[in-house]
Amino acid sequence: MGYKAKFRVWRGEGGDGKLEDFTVEVNEGEVVLDVIHRLQATQAPDLAVRWNCKAGKCGSCSMEINGKPRLGCMTRMSTFEESETITVTPMRTFPVIKDLVCDVSFNYQKAREIPSFTPPADVRPGEYRMQQIDVERSQEFRKCIECFMCNNVCHVIRDHEENKTNFAGPRFLMRIAELDMHPYDVADRKDAAQEEHGLGYCNITKCCTEVCPEHIKITDNALIPMKERVVDRKYDPLVWLGNKIFRR
Amino acid sequence: MERHEYDVVVIGAGGAGLRAAIEARQQGKRTAIVCKSLFGKAHTVMAEGGAAAAMGNVNPDDNWMVHFRDTMRGGKFLNNWRMAELHAKEAPDRVWELEAWGALFDRTRDGKISQRNFGGHEYPRLAHVGDRTGLELIRTLQQRVVALQQEDYELHGDYEAYIKVFAECTVTRLLKDGDAISGAFGYWRETGKFILFDTPTVVLATGGIGKSYVVTSNSWEYTGDGHALALLAGANLINMEFIQFHPTGMVWPPSVRGILVTESVRGDGGVLRNSLGERFMFNYVPDVFKDKYATTEEEGDRWYTDQANNRRPPELLPRDEVARAINAEVKAGRGSPQGGVFLDVSSRLPATEIIKRLPSMHHQFKELADVDITKEPMQVGPTCHYIMGGVEVDADTGAASVPGLFAAGEVSGGMHGSNRLGGNSLSDLLVFGRRAGAGAAAYVDGLARRPVVSGVEEAMAEALAPLERASGENPYEVHHELQRTMNELVGIIRKSGEISEALDVVEKLKERAKNTASTGGKIYNPGWHLAIDLRNMLLVSECVAKAALLREESRGGHTRDDYPVMSADWRRKLLVCSAPADGSEVTVVEQEQPGMRADLLTLFDRGELAKYLTGEELAEYDAALAAQKRES
Numbered sequence: 001m002g003y004k005a006k007f008r009v010w011r012g013e014g015g016d017g018k019l020e021d022f023t024v025e026v027n028e029g030e031v032v033l034d035v036i037h038r039l040q041a042t043q044a045p046d047l048a049v050r051w052n053c054k055a056g057k058c059g060s061c062s063m064e065i066n067g068k069p070r071l072g073c074m075t076r077m078s079t080f081e082e083s084e085t086i087t088v089t090p091m092r093t094f095p096v097i098k099d100l101v102c103d104v105s106f107n108y109q110k111a112r113e114i115p116s117f118t119p120p121a122d123v124r125p126g127e128y129r130m131q132q133i134d135v136e137r138s139q140e141f142r143k144c145i146e147c148f149m150c151n152n153v154c155h156v157i158r159d160h161e162e163n164k165t166n167f168a169g170p171r172f173l174m175r176i177a178e179l180d181m182h183p184y185d186v187a188d189r190k191d192a193a194q195e196e197h198g199l200g201y202c203n204i205t206k207c208c209t210e211v212c213p214e215h216i217k218i219t220d221n222a223l224i225p226m227k228e229r230v231v232d233r234k235y236d237p238l239v240w241l242g243n244k245i246f247r248r
Numbered sequence: 249m250e251r252h253e254y255d256v257v258v259i260g261a262g263g264a265g266l267r268a269a270i271e272a273r274q275q276g277k278r279t280a281i282v283c284k285s286l287f288g289k290a291h292t293v294m295a296e297g298g299a300a301a302a303m304g305n306v307n308p309d310d311n312w313m314v315h316f317r318d319t320m321r322g323g324k325f326l327n328n329w330r331m332a333e334l335h336a337k338e339a340p341d342r343v344w345e346l347e348a349w350g351a352l353f354d355r356t357r358d359g360k361i362s363q364r365n366f367g368g369h370e371y372p373r374l375a376h377v378g379d380r381t382g383l384e385l386i387r388t389l390q391q392r393v394v395a396l397q398q399e400d401y402e403l404h405g406d407y408e409a410y411i412k413v414f415a416e417c418t419v420t421r422l423l424k425d426g427d428a429i430s431g432a433f434g435y436w437r438e439t440g441k442f443i444l445f446d447t448p449t450v451v452l453a454t455g456g457i458g459k460s461y462v463v464t465s466n467s468w469e470y471t472g473d474g475h476a477l478a479l480l481a482g483a484n485l486i487n488m489e490f491i492q493f494h495p496t497g498m499v500w501p502p503s504v505r506g507i508l509v510t511e512s513v514r515g516d517g518g519v520l521r522n523s524l525g526e527r528f529m530f531n532y533v534p535d536v537f538k539d540k541y542a543t544t545e546e547e548g549d550r551w552y553t554d555q556a557n558n559r560r561p562p563e564l565l566p567r568d569e570v571a572r573a574i575n576a577e578v579k580a581g582r583g584s585p586q587g588g589v590f591l592d593v594s595s596r597l598p599a600t601e602i603i604k605r606l607p608s609m610h611h612q613f614k615e616l617a618d619v620d621i622t623k624e625p626m627q628v629g630p631t632c633h634y635i636m637g638g639v640e641v642d643a644d645t646g647a648a649s650v651p652g653l654f655a656a657g658e659v660s661g662g663m664h665g666s667n668r669l670g671g672n673s674l675s676d677l678l679v680f681g682r683r684a685g686a687g688a689a690a691y692v693d694g695l696a697r698r699p700v701v702s703g704v705e706e707a708m709a710e711a712l713a714p715l716e717r718a719s720g721e722n723p724y725e726v727h728h729e730l731q732r733t734m735n736e737l738v739g740i741i742r743k744s745g746e747i748s749e750a751l752d753v754v755e756k757l758k759e760r761a762k763n764t765a766s767t768g769g770k771i772y773n774p775g776w777h778l779a780i781d782l783r784n785m786l787l788v789s790e791c792v793a794k795a796a797l798l799r800e801e802s803r804g805g806h807t808r809d810d811y812p813v814m815s816a817d818w819r820r821k822l823l824v825c826s827a828p829a830d831g832s833e834v835t836v837v838e839q840e841q842p843g844m845r846a847d848l849l850t851l852f853d854r855g856e857l858a859k860y861l862t863g864e865e866l867a868e869y870d871a872a873l874a875a876q877k878r879e880s
Contacts (some may be wrong), residue, residue, distance in 0.1 A: 013771055029501015031616070041724040045775030046768025050286070052467040055507045055612055057383065058289045074615050097438055098772040108287065112407055116395035117350030125344035129359035135352045139377065142352060142384060146288055182350065 002027045005077065006085040007035065009047070013098045019087065020044075026077050032088065033061050033072035036100070048099040056213055059147030063100050064089045069149040069211045091152040107148050110168045114175055114197065118187035134183045141178035141222055143214045144171065150208035150218055156201045167198035170208035170218050177222035180229065194230045199223070249704075250443045254280045256688045257432050257447040259419050259474060262290035263382075263677030264657025264684070265453030266389035267342075268646075271685025272451075273396055273411040277692060280445060281393070282414045282434065284469050288390045291455050291467055292677065295382025296510035296608065297366055298374025299678070300671035301339035305360040307371040307555065312336040313851050314370050319672060320852075321536075322368040322566045323636070323665020324804045325819055325860040326487070329844045330643035331663040335672070335679050342678035343375050349395070351388040353377055365515040366670045368566040371555070374671040379510045379608050385674055417443060419473070420780055421707040422450055422481040422653070425699035429481070429652030433707040437777060440770020442708055446701050449688040451646070452478060452639060452655040453681065457491075457788045459781075461632035461739070462731040465497055465508040471781040472788035474659035476831070478639045479787060483648040485825040486661040486839075487637035488788070489795035490805040492668055493740045495570035497631025499588035504616050506631040509591065509609060511670040513626075514563045516605050517552055518593035520574070521625070522582035528589075529562035532573035536859045537565060568667040568804050571630040575740055578629065588629035594622055630740055634673065636664045636805055637795070640824065645691075646684030652691060652699070656684035666804025714779035720765030723779040730757050730785060738793050743809045747797040754793060758786050783831065790834045795823040798836055816862040846872035 007022045024038055033051055040047050052058040054073045061072035066087050080086055094102035151157065151169035168176075176193045179185045193199040206219040216222075233239055256272040258265045261283035272279040283290065302315040315336035320327050343361065347353065353375050354362040363372040377384040397407040404410075416437040423431035432445040454474030458466025475485055496509040514520070522528045533541045541562045542548035548561030563570065574589050584590050593602055599622035603610050606621070613619040613626060638661035639648050646654040657677045664672065714723070730753075737750035761783065766776035801815040802808050824839045843849075843865065849857075850873050857869055 027502065029617070030503040034503045040774060041722075041728075045722070045724065045766065046773040048772035048774060052285055052289050052291070052469065053294050054467065054504070055294065056615065057380070057608065058285075058293045058467070060285065060289050076616070101438075101772050103438075104286065112394055112397060116391060116398055119348055119350075123348075125341065125348040128344075128347045130352075130355055131359055132355040132362075135355060139352050142377070142387060143380065144387075145293070145383065179350075182352070185350075 003082050005035065005082065007039070008085055008087040009036070009039070009099070010089040011044075011047070011099050012096070014096070017096065019089075030077050031073055032065055032070070032075040032077065032086070035077065036072060036088070048097070048101045050101055057145060059145030059213075062091055062147040062149050062152065064091060069153050071147060071213050074213060091148070093152045093154075093158045094148075104148055106164060107146070107151060107169070107171065110172045111175070114168065114172055114179075115187050115189060115192070117179060117182065117185055119184045120186050123184065128184060130183045137181045137221070138178045140216055141174050143216055144174065145214060146171065147213060149211045149213070153207045153211045155205065155207065156198070163198070163201065167201050170202070170223065173197060173199055173202065173226065174216070174218050174222040177226040180226065190230050190233050193226060194234070199226060199230060202227070250441065252280065252443070252445050254278050254445060254447045255692045256280070256449045256451060256685070257282060257445045258451040258453055258685075259432065259477070260290065260453035260455060260657070260659070261287060261413065261415075262292035262453060262455055262657065263385050263389060263674060264681035265290070265451070266386070266393060267678050267681025268451045268453055268654075268656055268685035268688070269411060270389065270392055270396065271682045272689050275686065275689040277689045279411045280414060280447070281411070282417050282419055282432070282445070284418050284437070285416065287413045287415045288386060290386060291469060292382045292386045292674070294465070294467070294508065295385070295674055296379040296508065297512045297515065298364055298376035298381045298671050299339070299343055299385065299674035300366065300369060300373045300669065301343045301375055301675050302336060302373060303340045303343065303361060303363065303375070305356050306363040310371040310373060315339070315373065316848070317851060318369050319669060320665070322669035322672070323667055324814065325665065326803060326841070327665030328643055328662030329848055331680070333848060334643060334683070335663060335676060338679045339675040342675065342682065346385065346388050346678075349388050349392045351384055353384070364512060365564065367511055367514065367564045367570065368669040369671065374515075376512070378604070379512050379606050381674065414443070418777065418780070419477065420711050421703070422477050423701050423703050423707070424481060424650075425702060427482070427651060428699050429650060430699035431701040433704060435711060438772055440773065440776070442711070444701065444704060448695055448699050449652045449654065449691055451684050451688050452653070452659050453657050453684070454659045456635045456658045457785070457792070458632045460730060460734045460785045460789045460792070462735040463497065463506040464632040465494060465506055466632065472784045473781070474655065475638060475791070476784035476787045478648060478650075478653065478655065478659075479791070479825065479827045479834075480829055480831055481650050481653060482826075482829070483650045483653055484640040485637060485791055486640045486822045487666070488635070488661075488791040488825055489799050489823060490636035490666045491632060491792065492567055492634040492636060492805045493571040493630040494633035495567055495574050495630055496591055496628040497633075498617065499584075499627050499629045500586040500617060507612070507616075508631065508633065509626060509628050510606070511567070513591060513593050513606060513609060516593070517596040518563070518591055519561070519596065520563050520570070521590045521592060522577045523584060524582055527563075528577050528582070529565065529570065529573055532569060532576070533562050533565065534569060537569070541565065566667055566669060571740060572807060574628070574630055584627040586627050588627040590625040591628045592625035594624055632735075634658060634668055636666060636668055637661045637791075642687075644683065645687030646680055647687050647691070654684040654688050656680040666806060711780060714764045714766045715770065715776055717763070717765040720763040721760045723764040723766060723775055723782055726757055726760050726764060726782055727778060727785070730754070730789060734789055734792070738789075738796055741807050741809050742796055744797065747793050750793045751790070751797070754786060754790050761786055787827065787831050787834065791825040791836075794834055794836045795825060798823055816860060819860055820862070820865075843868060846875070850876055
């Protein structure tokens with residue numbers, strides 16, 4: 001059953017580092033994260049990697065495997081040829097702290113910049129009544145495990161550090177859509193989505209949807225509808241006229 | 249060294265920790281949340297089934313008294329009854345509050361929060377979101393923390409003015425001023441730099457101890473940190489012998505062995521079968537539950553649609569019963585090819601319904617085991633899931649015996665007695681998280697002066713030791729040996745000789761752990777972090793084994809092969825663990841459990857109580873009932 005696999009793993013701290021070669025045992029049914037753990041236990045005790053649940057539920061072990069953003073815990077070794085060299089690197093869009101661990105604080109800053117759920121003042125806890133069909137739209141986005149691979153893969157910031165200030169990334173644009181579609185949310189985030197969080201930067205290449213381990217249709221169900229809602233507002237001649245009149 | 253002053257420091261950012269922090273901040277206290285992982289990754293995200301709360305949305309007959317009775321039965325009457333009472337009464341408010349913070353639970357037809365069936369719960373009671381309820385809970389609380397930070401930003405121009413998250417930061421020692429808590433010492437995982445919290449209160453919300461076992465549903469964080477920190481600070485742990493082995497963990501492939509398969513599979517109609525195709529659970533209904541469970545498959549199946557006229561199928565017995573039954577079937581040679589039993593939902597529900605109700609199970613089996621659960625059965629077996637034991641606390645405030653120390657959630661003990669019902673954990677986190685946060689806030693208000701930090705030098709030396717040794721034991725090897733030992737010798741079925749053997753091994757491992765050497769530097773070094781965590785895992789393992797050796801009966805999450813019967817005398821006794829500040833040896837003493845308040849006691853039938861209580865206690869029951877009759 002078992003065989004020896006060839007692994008190339010990014011090792012280094014801060015800006016410096018290089019790919020290091022390892023030969024390591026692989027057993028039946030194992031995933032890439034198992035192999036990384038075996039490296040820690042037997043060859044590289046200080047190899048840094050984030051993980052928690054090992055079941056695709058927490059979104060901690062995001063990494064790039066042969067150049068593709070993946071969860072280490074959900075990438076089975078059986079998807080590779082035994083002779084293949086497997087290259088494991090940290091997510092590229094975020095600064096590397098050490099080895100496979102990145103500084104993902106960008107995401108936590110962006111989360112804070114989006115105005116929170118705002119229910120009507122007169123509904124008390126226990127009085128909420130919503131239909132299943134109405135909650136399902138936002139529920140899809142709440143499946144997000146915050147692995148941040150969508151933000152990692154998005155070309156708006158992957159190769160453009162300068163865009164990070166003005167762009168919340170798919171994860172948090174989706175959060176805006178989630179709140180916008182929440183049956184009880186009364187805040188309006190449409191203008192902010194465009195002006196402050198960079199919805200306009202997204203040119204719907206769907207890279208985020210492709211890497212989402214939860215199979216959330218980020219582009220089709222969150223970003224495009226959100227763009228439509230913004231456009232309805234911005235380019236509706238009546239709204240435009242109303243704005244002109246009331247500003248006077 | 250970095251130093252911070254707070255009113256309340258919460259260790260752990262799962263459901264209990266976040267709810268405690270929210271409460272302390274809402275009461276105007278400067279609050280820190282310290283957690284080993286990133287914010288939002290705590291073990292609570294793995295909870296699948298739901299949060300038990302007697303809202304009565306699906307069956308209007310449900311109320312707190314029914315929930316209270318179910319909880320006490322599930323725990324085999326060893327529970328701290330005051331905690332079980334508070335939990336049953338307050339759980340609905342805690343769930344509704346989440347909705348006001350943005351949570352989106354699945355709905356009933358009339359738009360209320362839907363509730364699902366679960367083992368040991370008389371009525372459908374678990375508020376849920378598919379099978380990812382824990383994620384919804386943690387995200388809602390995380391987003392509530394952010395909302396509070398946004399309020400503070402508006403008022404003070406600083407998001408972190410009143411509540412700050414210290415993520416990837418591990419606390420290694422609690423500091424004291426005399427008898428009372430005065431601070432917490434730890435290190436940043438990212439840089440290895442030390443950090444000191446100057447605080448009169450610490451709320452422990454660190455979860456459990458599963459990483460002392462090989463086959464576990466728990467993540468790397470579950471190294472018993474809070475249990476050990478409390479013990480070393482002079483607090484007591486109770487009920488440490490009671491460990492819940494969840495009946496359904498994955499058994500194949502080997503690398504995912506132990507990963508949880510939610511009880512919702514059974515709650516929604518899934519059945520357990522052995523290699524002969526028999527629904528074997530019908531053979532394992534214990535006497536205490538005989539009149540509450542179906543005796544035929546037909547009756548059990550009818551129950552899903554008509555609960556008033558039928559009894560529950562035995563697949564929905566409390567977890568301890570189901571885990572032992574699976575263990576027995578496998579031992580008798582009637583297991584599945586990979587050493588578990590079959591859990592089948594494919595023949596019970598249409599594929600679309602399975603995918604809708606159990607999406608993450610469908611995904612997990614497909615991705616990790618090549619099994620399509622809509623077409624074929626799963627193979628499952630017991631996995632170390634939850635520890636009922638923990639810090640001995642005051643039910644109302646979460647206060648431990650050490651002034652300034654509080655605990656909530658899995659790290660606290662008492663609420664669940666000898667066995668926790670599924671769904672009672674998420675509600676426990678919310679109810680007692682809030683209470684511990686409020687307890688800490690009230691304690692701060694009552695302080696005459698801020699306590700002074702001491703013991704920093706010693707804490708620093710202890711943390712640095714593994715890095716300073718040029719050569720020594722590999723911490724990963726010590727850890728693996730501990731896991732194997734606990735799994736094999738203090739697992740689901742226990743015997744005096746084996747437990748003693750485990751204690752000998754733990755003693756030797758304690759010596760080896762003192763001599764671990766971690767190569768590499770201070771920056772994000774998992775080998776060093778593990779060497780530090782070993783102290784905690786060994787301490788809690790010693791507690792578990794010593795208490796397990798003393799309790800000469802079988803009850804809930806403690807099954808003794810050599811004492812297979814439940815004893816009414818033992819029910820009144822709690823085993824209390826304590827240790828000196830150097831953690832050199834755990835002492836266990838017996839302590840009498842206070843008798844249940846009369847109005848709670850009389851919620852039960854005499855016939856049921858007779859299965860659990862001593863003659864003396866039954867006389868108290870009779871007197872209480874007579875007194876009630878006189879009054880009315």
